[in-house]
Amino acid sequence: MVKCKKCGKENPNIAEYCQECGTPLEKLEDKKDKKFGEFTGNTIIDTIIWILIILVGCDLFVNYIIGPILSFN
Structure with a gap:
């Protein structure tokens, strides 16, 4: 309702x-957040930054944690 x-x-x-009274009613679709799922410039930049942070973190983990364990000098 x-x-x-x-x-x-x-x-x-x-x-x-x-x-x-004949007043136009607000539809259920109108109540939804229209920005949900839309990509803005900030969202894309944020995603790229997070990907870079994850890649750098993985590189550090492999080089400084796993690397010394695997090298038998």
């Missing part, structure tokens, strides 16, 4: 207008 913001009447989810 969708509640009318003007008069407060409960309307069916499929209704486009309030059955009581």
Whole structure:
């Protein structure tokens, strides 16, 4: 049920207008966060930075932790 913001009447989810006062109703899709799933420039840059941090961390782990264990000098 969708509640009318003007008069407060409960309307069916499929209704486009309030059955009581005729005010256009907000659809369920309109209530969703429209930015969810959208990529912005900041999101892409953040992702690249995190990938670089992970790669550097893996390199350090292999070179300084695993490397000395595997080398038998």
